[in-house]
Amino acid sequence: MEISIKMLIASIAIIMMIQVCLGVYISMKYKKKLRKTNRQETYMESVQQGWYDFFFGEHREVPDVLIPTNKEEIQVVEYIFLTYLNKFSNEGIREKVQHFANAYLHAHYAKQLKSVKWSIRMNALFRIFDFHIDRLKDECVKLENKKLSTEEWFQLFKIYAIFDVSGFLSKLANYPNSFSEHEYRKLINNVPLDSFVILFTHFKELPRACQLSIIDIVGLKRHSDHVPFLEEQIQSEDSEIRIRSLKAVYEIGWMIDLETYKPFVQSPIWEERLMVSKLFSRLPIEQTYPYMKKLLEDESWWVRSETAHSIARVKNGEDKLLEFLQTSNDSYALEMVQEILQKGYE
Amino acid sequence: MIESLLTFFSLLFGSFIILYMLVVIFIYSVMLIISFFNIRKRYQLDQEGIDEENLDATYMKPISIIVPAYNEEVGILDTIYSLMSLRFPQTEVIVVNDGSKDGTQDKLIQAFQMKKVKKVVKKVLDTEPIIAIYQSSLNQNVWLVEKENGGKADALNAGINVAKYPFFCSIDGDSILNEKSLLQVMNPIVTSNEEVIAVGGNVRIANENNVQLGSISSPKLPRHYLVVMQVIEYLRAFMIGRISLSKFNMVLIISGAFSVFSKKWVIDAGGYSKNMIGEDMELVVKLHRYVKEHKLKKRIEFVADPVCWTEAPQTLSVLRRQRRRWQQGLLESLWKHKRMTLNPKYGAVGMVSFPYFWFVEAIGPLVEFGGYVYIVVAFFLGDIYLEFAFLLLCLFVLYGSVISIASVLLDAWNNDVYLRNKDLARLMVMSLTEVVWYKPLTLIWKLEGYLAFILRRKEWGTMKRTGLSEKGSSS
Numbered sequence: 001m002e003i004s005i006k007m008l009i010a011s012i013a014i015i016m017m018i019q020v021c022l023g024v025y026i027s028m029k030y031k032k033k034l035r036k037t038n039r040q041e042t043y044m045e046s047v048q049q050g051w052y053d054f055f056f057g058e059h060r061e062v063p064d065v066l067i068p069t070n071k072e073e074i075q076v077v078e079y080i081f082l083t084y085l086n087k088f089s090n091e092g093i094r095e096k097v098q099h100f101a102n103a104y105l106h107a108h109y110a111k112q113l114k115s116v117k118w119s120i121r122m123n124a125l126f127r128i129f130d131f132h133i134d135r136l137k138d139e140c141v142k143l144e145n146k147k148l149s150t151e152e153w154f155q156l157f158k159i160y161a162i163f164d165v166s167g168f169l170s171k172l173a174n175y176p177n178s179f180s181e182h183e184y185r186k187l188i189n190n191v192p193l194d195s196f197v198i199l200f201t202h203f204k205e206l207p208r209a210c211q212l213s214i215i216d217i218v219g220l221k222r223h224s225d226h227v228p229f230l231e232e233q234i235q236s237e238d239s240e241i242r243i244r245s246l247k248a249v250y251e252i253g254w255m256i257d258l259e260t261y262k263p264f265v266q267s268p269i270w271e272e273r274l275m276v277s278k279l280f281s282r283l284p285i286e287q288t289y290p291y292m293k294k295l296l297e298d299e300s301w302w303v304r305s306e307t308a309h310s311i312a313r314v315k316n317g318e319d320k321l322l323e324f325l326q327t328s329n330d331s332y333a334l335e336m337v338q339e340i341l342q343k344g345y346e
Numbered sequence: 347m348i349e350s351l352l353t354f355f356s357l358l359f360g361s362f363i364i365l366y367m368l369v370v371i372f373i374y375s376v377m378l379i380i381s382f383f384n385i386r387k388r389y390q391l392d393q394e395g396i397d398e399e400n401l402d403a404t405y406m407k408p409i410s411i412i413v414p415a416y417n418e419e420v421g422i423l424d425t426i427y428s429l430m431s432l433r434f435p436q437t438e439v440i441v442v443n444d445g446s447k448d449g450t451q452d453k454l455i456q457a458f459q460m461k462k463v464k465k466v467v468k469k470v471l472d473t474e475p476i477i478a479i480y481q482s483s484l485n486q487n488v489w490l491v492e493k494e495n496g497g498k499a500d501a502l503n504a505g506i507n508v509a510k511y512p513f514f515c516s517i518d519g520d521s522i523l524n525e526k527s528l529l530q531v532m533n534p535i536v537t538s539n540e541e542v543i544a545v546g547g548n549v550r551i552a553n554e555n556n557v558q559l560g561s562i563s564s565p566k567l568p569r570h571y572l573v574v575m576q577v578i579e580y581l582r583a584f585m586i587g588r589i590s591l592s593k594f595n596m597v598l599i600i601s602g603a604f605s606v607f608s609k610k611w612v613i614d615a616g617g618y619s620k621n622m623i624g625e626d627m628e629l630v631v632k633l634h635r636y637v638k639e640h641k642l643k644k645r646i647e648f649v650a651d652p653v654c655w656t657e658a659p660q661t662l663s664v665l666r667r668q669r670r671r672w673q674q675g676l677l678e679s680l681w682k683h684k685r686m687t688l689n690p691k692y693g694a695v696g697m698v699s700f701p702y703f704w705f706v707e708a709i710g711p712l713v714e715f716g717g718y719v720y721i722v723v724a725f726f727l728g729d730i731y732l733e734f735a736f737l738l739l740c741l742f743v744l745y746g747s748v749i750s751i752a753s754v755l756l757d758a759w760n761n762d763v764y765l766r767n768k769d770l771a772r773l774m775v776m777s778l779t780e781v782v783w784y785k786p787l788t789l790i791w792k793l794e795g796y797l798a799f800i801l802r803r804k805e806w807g808t809m810k811r812t813g814l815s816e817k818g819s820s821s
Binding site (some may be wrong): 019027030117130181182216339 | 387388389390391392394395398399402404405409464466468535536538539542561733736737740741744748751752755758759766767770771774
């Protein structure tokens with residue numbers, strides 16, 4: 001017993017000693033970090049104006065003073081670049097950043113890509129993407145031979161999506177794991193608009209989550225040339241693809257043909273009925289009212305609600321709602337319409 | 347004869363406590379190591395880029411923020427300002443006034459120019475009647491729901507009924523979020539393709555910090571000794587318990603002060619339970635149960651980055667009430683779902699989380715209290731008992747202070763929240779004193795929680811607040 005107590009006290013004492021040392025180490029690290037932050041702030045002040053002149057001036061070549069000479073300065077430059085890229089969507093700035101990064105930062109990131117630390121490799125991949133450093137494309141491809149985490153693969157795909165769409169798609173089709181829809185969206189959103197045709201050609205080969213993301217992104221890009229592709233998808237056997245395509249057509253905001261969409265009023269899936277009621281707000285109420293009336297009395301609360309909102313949005317819509325109030329005796333629908341009429345539409 | 351029997355039993359009892367402590371210390375150490383590796387992997391990772399990208403509405407899902415409020419006139423405006431200044435593409439804020447008797451409602455109506463509106467509410471969850479719904483004229487996305495008093499769970503359910511977005515975030519009426527917290531807490535949900543159905547964020551204590559129009563500029567460590575102890579406790583619970591449990595989808599508690607849920611699953615699981623004290627834990631357990639019983643592949647996660655600042659009790663009496671409630675809530679949930687314990691049908695939650703919670707969180711206070719009593723009694727008895735007591739005391743130090751210091755260090759290494767050496771030193775020294783005063787106090791309160799559990803006491807759990815803003819800044 002005595003021995004065990006002694007041992008226990010000794011081990012507690014040792015652990016606490018170690019903890020105190022760790023505490024001292026961490027506080028030294030704090031101090032070091034503070035000093036580093038101060039140095040970086042001074043550097044930032046000295047180069048800020050120079051970078052502003054470079055980005056908004058005529059010169060393509062960077063003055064020597066702006067070229068960072070060590071890691072700390074590179075971090076400042078990264079910060080400046082990211083701020084400019086996020087604040088201004090200006091092709092000129094993007095090109096200048098790309099040009100500079102290709103010339104002066106590639107060696108730094110190439111080295112980071114080889115790091116054994118996952119977080120450092122990830123940071124390098126983030127920056128290669130942010131600054132569009134195409135000079136490191138081959139280094140990225142080489143990375144594929146290593147055992148990579150899903151996060152790293154994702155960053156690689158993002159980089160491929162901006163540089164080489166065909167390669168990106170064939171790699172994506174053969175990638176053994178899958179990403180989430182959210183991640184596919186991020187990938188697809190980086191594909192240049194003029195390369196979307198390639199996406200459409202390879203559409204069937206891609207994982208379903210990726211297909212859904214393509215449809216969503218097509219909707220968000222609002223390009224009317226893409227409507228035929230979506231109208232092809234609304235004939236799909238997969239209901240989710242149909243619903244998403246209907247939504248995308250709505251997002252694009254293009255005039256639609258009543259005949260193409262009419263069948264969805266009878267759909268057994270409420271989401272399809274809801275989407276079609278939204279789509280019909282693109283057409284004159286005189287054409288769509290018979291269908292809208294049916295949708296106003298739909299069994300689903302969501303469909304009724306959306307339809308009432310849709311009608312209120314179109315020209316003469318409120319008159320039609322008033323007419324509906326007098327003719328219908330569906331109490332649920334009436335309640336909804338009353339709410340809309342009182343509030344006006346959002 | 348009787349004397350030797352007595353000696354035998356008291357030594358047996360002592361050995362039992364020692365064995366228990368050793369097991370718990372082992373479990374804590376394992377969890378600490380798991381957390382360490384988890385944090386180390388992400389160390390130095392530049393999270394900024396991911397957050398910026400998520401700000402794009404293309405990627406993020408809209409979210410309804412529900413703020414249940416019962417007599418929260420002191421902090422409510424700061425909370426709403428903080429929610430309005432969040433960086434997030436699309437949100438709506440729904441304050442649910444659960445029949446407050448103070449000026450909560452008037453303050454909101456005045457500050458946000460609320461106007462009564464007629465709004466049809468789909469009653470998916472059963473709640474006490476809603477009296478009126480107001481919409482702000484200053485910001486169309488701020489709503490106030492006035493309802494009859496029904497408790498926090500009922501208020502949250504009413505908020506869910508009114509919410510229009512597929513995800514909702516529940517935030518206490520006295521909490522302040524960092525501007526990116528919501529983005530970060532939503533990240534696991536969107537990146538997992540909604541496989542993650544609930545996420546809890548990290549809660550930190552903001553007492554004595556100055557909040558100006560909803561944000562904390564430079565956080566400092568509170569000076570009040572009772573609050574510092576709670577800072578340590580929170581760090582310990584979040585940095586150790588939750589990170590490691592979350593890694594294996596075994597989290598049973600995500601803080602009610604700040605968490606995001608997928609509305610569909612919460613509704614399917616029946617919403618918040620009204621007659622339970624710990625409604626936040628209860629919901630998480632219910633979700634786990636629902637997911638497992640329906641054989642779904644869903645997860646519940648805890649993330650350490652997104653921070654929510656909250657006000658901790660500053661007096662013994664308020665802290666006592668809070669702890670009593672927590673313990674009662676924990677026991678109620680565990681008891682209600684006791685069938686999940688060691689039931690392979692519920693996977694890791696049934697086989698590991700539940701036994702862990704029973705063993706460490708539920709039985710723990712009883713055994714620890716026994717330990718303290720043993721030490722005191724042994725001190726008078728002397729002899730062999732004294733050695734036992736000494737051994738036990740060492741284990742208490744190891745179990746309490748050493749592990750607490752380790753959590754403080756882990757947090758200091760990972761975050762620069764309190765960037766002053768003095769603060770770090772204070773946290774470490776205070777951790778050392780934990781065994782002597784704070785631990786015994788909380789133990790007694792937890793035992794009161796046991797009593798309340800047995801007697802089934804009910805209360806809303808209000809706490810007297812001093813408010814986080816300097817006088818007059820936003821109230």
